[in-house]
Each structure stands twice: as C-alpha cells, then as structure tokens.
Amino acid sequence: QYVTAMIGLFGNASDRLCQKLDKAASDGEDVEMESLFSRLTLDVIGKAVFNYDFDSLSYDNGIVEAVYVTLREAEMRSTSPIPTWEIPIWKDISPRQRKVNEALALINNILDELIATCKRMVDEEDLQFHEEYMNEKDPSILHFLLASGDDVSSKQLRDDLMTMLIAGHETSAAVLTWTFYLLSKYPNVMSKLQAEADAVLGDGLPTIDDVKKLKYTTRVINESLRLYPQPPVLIRRSLEDDMLGEYPIGKGEDIFISIWNLHRCPKHWDDADVFNPERWPLDGPNPNETNQKFSYLPFGGGPRKCVGDMFATFETVVATAMLVKRFDFQMAPGAPPVEMTTGATIHTTKGLNMTVTRRIKPPVIPNLEMKIVSDSEGSTSSTASGEGQQVEVSTSQV
Numbered sequence: 001q002y003v004t005a006m007i008g009l010f011g012n013a014s015d016r017l018c019q020k021l022d023k024a025a026s027d028g029e030d031v032e033m034e035s036l037f038s039r040l041t042l043d044v045i046g047k048a049v050f051n052y053d054f055d056s057l058s059y060d061n062g063i064v065e066a067v068y069v070t071l072r073e074a075e076m077r078s079t080s081p082i083p084t085w086e087i088p089i090w091k092d093i094s095p096r097q098r099k100v101n102e103a104l105a106l107i108n109n110i111l112d113e114l115i116a117t118c119k120r121m122v123d124e125e126d127l128q129f130h131e132e133y134m135n136e137k138d139p140s141i142l143h144f145l146l147a148s149g150d151d152v153s154s155k156q157l158r159d160d161l162m163t164m165l166i167a168g169h170e171t172s173a174a175v176l177t178w179t180f181y182l183l184s185k186y187p188n189v190m191s192k193l194q195a196e197a198d199a200v201l202g203d204g205l206p207t208i209d210d211v212k213k214l215k216y217t218t219r220v221i222n223e224s225l226r227l228y229p230q231p232p233v234l235i236r237r238s239l240e241d242d243m244l245g246e247y248p249i250g251k252g253e254d255i256f257i258s259i260w261n262l263h264r265c266p267k268h269w270d271d272a273d274v275f276n277p278e279r280w281p282l283d284g285p286n287p288n289e290t291n292q293k294f295s296y297l298p299f300g301g302g303p304r305k306c307v308g309d310m311f312a313t314f315e316t317v318v319a320t321a322m323l324v325k326r327f328d329f330q331m332a333p334g335a336p337p338v339e340m341t342t343g344a345t346i347h348t349t350k351g352l353n354m355t356v357t358r359r360i361k362p363p364v365i366p367n368l369e370m371k372i373v374s375d376s377e378g379s380t381s382s383t384a385s386g387e388g389q390q391v392e393v394s395t396s397q398v
C-alpha cells in the first residue's frame with residue numbers, strides 16, 4: 001500500500017516535470033536539467049517526509065530558497081576543514097551565517113506547523129498503529145512517526161526529518177542528472193530505454209506492476225550509480241585506536257572511503273569506465289553490496305546503509321522512464337562542456353543544458369493475421385486484418 005502511494009507520488013511529480021519540458025519543447029528553449037531534477041526530487045521528498053508540497057517545479061517561493069540555503073550550508077560544513085560557523089561573534093555577524101539562521105528559522109516554523117497539523121490528524125483518526133500502518137490521505141514519514149508515538153516536541157524528530165530531506169533530495173537529483181548525461185553520450189542505450197518505456201508504460205501514471213517490468217531502466221540506474229556514486233566518498237571517524245588491515249588508525253582520525261575509485265577499479269570491473277547497463281543481467285538479482293561482494297556500494301553497507309534505497313531506485317526509475325517515453329534529450333548546441341565538482345554529491349560546474357524535443361510516436365502497426373488463399377490459376381493472395389481494416393495483397397499483382 002505504501003509503495004503504491006509512493007509510486008503515485010513519483011508519477012505525479014514526474015508528470016509535472018514533463019509538462020514543464022513540453023512547454024520548453026514548444027517554445028524551442030533549451031533547459032538546464034540539473035536544477036529541474038533538483039526541484040523534482042525536492043517536491044517528492046517534501047511530500048514523502050512531511051506531506052508538504054513545495055511545488056518547486058511550478059514556482060519559486062521563500063521556503064524553496066530557504067531549503068537551498070540550508071542544503072548548501074550543510075554541504076559546505078561537511079567538507080570545510082575549519083568550523084567557521086562555530087566561531088563566537090563571527091557566527092552572528094557573518095552575512096552568510098545570518099542568511100542561514102534566517103533560513104533555518106523559516107524552515108523550523110513551517111516544520112512546527114506541519115507537525116502540529118499532523119498531530120491533530122493523528123489524534124482524530126481511529127486507526128490503530130501497527131507495523132503496516134499507513135494513513136491513505138497522508139502516507140508521509142512524519143505521520144507514521146507521530147502515529148507510532150514519537151514526541152511532537154522532540155529535537156530528535158525534527159533532526160530525523162531534516163536528515164531525510166537532505167539525504168533523499170540531492171542524491172536522487174544527482175543520479176538523474178548523471179543518468180541523462182550518460183544517455184546523451186550513449187544513444188544506443190537511450191533507444192533501448194525508450195523501447196522499454198514504450199512497451200511497458202501506458203498513457204496514465206506508472207503502476208507498481210509497470211515499475212517491476214521496467215527492468216532495463218533499473219539496470220540503467222544501477223550502472224549510472226556505479227559510474228557516478230552519490231556521495232562519491234564515505235567518511236568515518238575512528239572512536240578508538242584500531243587497525244584497518246595492516247594500517248594503524250588513531251582515535252579521532254577520519255577515514256575516507258572512495259566509492260568512485262572502487263566503482264571504477266579495473267581489478268573489479270571489465271571496461272570499468274564504460275557505461276554498459278548490459279553488464280547487469282536483466283533476469284539476475286538487483287545488484288547490491290552483498291551480492292557484488294562489496295565492490296559495488298551505491299547505497300553504502302552495514303548498519304549505516306541508506307534507509308531510502310528502494311524509495312530512491314523506484315523514484316529514479318519512474319522519472320527516467322516517463323521522461324524518455326515522451327522526449328528525446330540531446331546536449332544543447334553551444335552548451336559549456338559538462339564538468340564535475342563534488343560536495344556531498346557530484347554536481348556539474350555549469351549545469352546540464354539540454355535540448356528537449358517531443359518524440360514522434362512510432363506508427364501503430366496492425367496485428368497482421370495472414371490468411372493464404374489460392375485461386376484456380378495458382379496465384380496466391382493473403383488477407384490481413386488489423387484495427388478494423390481489411391488489406392488485400394495478391395502475388396499476381398507483385
């Protein structure tokens with residue numbers, strides 16, 4: 001029930017993006033896909049975590065801006081060698097820190113309102129909480145947590161919600177950005193992907209059964225995550241003196257695990273730098289850290305493994321399939337070369353500028369059921385019927 005609700009959410013948000021791209025295609029305008037993917041995944045995670053519709057694909061508002069200020073700050077803090085934001089006086093007078101504090105105050109106010117509204121809903125409903133509990137009108141994680149008895153005033157609740165917003169937003173956006181970049185470089189993969197989307201998706205939004213059938217699309221996402229892992233580096237801090245194999249690690253030392261290097265290591269991968277979704281058999285298991293013996297860690301591993309791995313896989317599969325079914329994507333002529341820069345995830349330096357064109361629907365080929373008829377002079381003719389038409393072809397005419 002929860003997965004069905006989430007797939008509906010992914011489909012709705014992706015449909016809004018399709019409408020935006022449709023307009024760009026009509027107007028003949030190029031689009032910067034990285035920022036659009038960022039808006040798509042913000043809209044999705046806002047609804048999924050707190051039942052809040054940022055609707056950032058439709059317009060800019062103060063809260064969307066505040067979320068981006070906070071996200072950029074979180075990224076800067078996670079990579080900065082000196083914690084300038086903790087220096088007394090400086091933290092109060094620095095224009096950047098003041099902006100961050102204002103953004104955080106706005107987000108916290110909205111969060112308070114959302115928590116209060118949700119708490120009222122939980123108090124009014126008759127549903128008993130159990131493991132499979134879900135409120136159909138509001139399937140958000142916030143609703144689940146409050147129904148399970150989480151304390152509305154707890155800092156832990158707010159921190160958990162913000163962690164999910166941060167962890168589940170830029171990561172999925174980055175996966176979509178680099179997937180579409182790769183697809184522009186590998187048109188043969190794009191053609192196969194479009195063929196699958198045409199065969200599986202109908203005119204409405206994707207269903208759970210459709211998503212299960214989008215096997216090649218899933219392999220494209222698996223392979224994109226191998227070449228562009230998000231985040232590209234995992235970090236651990238040692239709590240005590242230890243040994244890592246033959247290397248001594250002192251208490252308090254940071255260890256950086258480069259997933260980027262692991263995923264492109266020629267010892268583990270044939271043609272390590274080549275985008276080849278076919279390396280993952282369609283009928284094989286979904287690749288993960290355990291069945292790939294820890295040479296593939298797109299969602300980490302062990303106790304701190306991503307809690308949103310299935311959510312993110314379905315989200316990116318639905319968005320990719322819906323977009324490629326409706327549009328062709330090419331790098332925009334004259335766009336700057338796509339270069340990388342890393343923070344918590346891998347970003348482009350100057351955006352992913354693409355030309356989007358509506359796909360021409362392939363012609364409907366009638367289902368030809370041939371009936372061979374012989375006439376007395378030995379020539380043959382065959383009648384074929386399809387979609388109510390009768391077509392007659394005679395060998396004597398050929």
Ligand code: HEM
Pocket residue numbers: 163164167168169171172175229230231234235297298299300301303304305306307308309311312313316
């Ligand atoms: C394609 C998108 C995503 C990717 C590539 C991704 C990747 C990761 C990775 C590699 C980790 C482990 C970090 C570490 O070991 O230090 C992680 C942790 C986490 N992820 Fe994701 N993630 C994605 C989407 C999501 C989504 C959608 C959510 C929430 C709905 C989410 C929630 C989390 C949380 C809460 C953690 C921390 C788990 C913990 O420390 O206990 N992620 N993610």
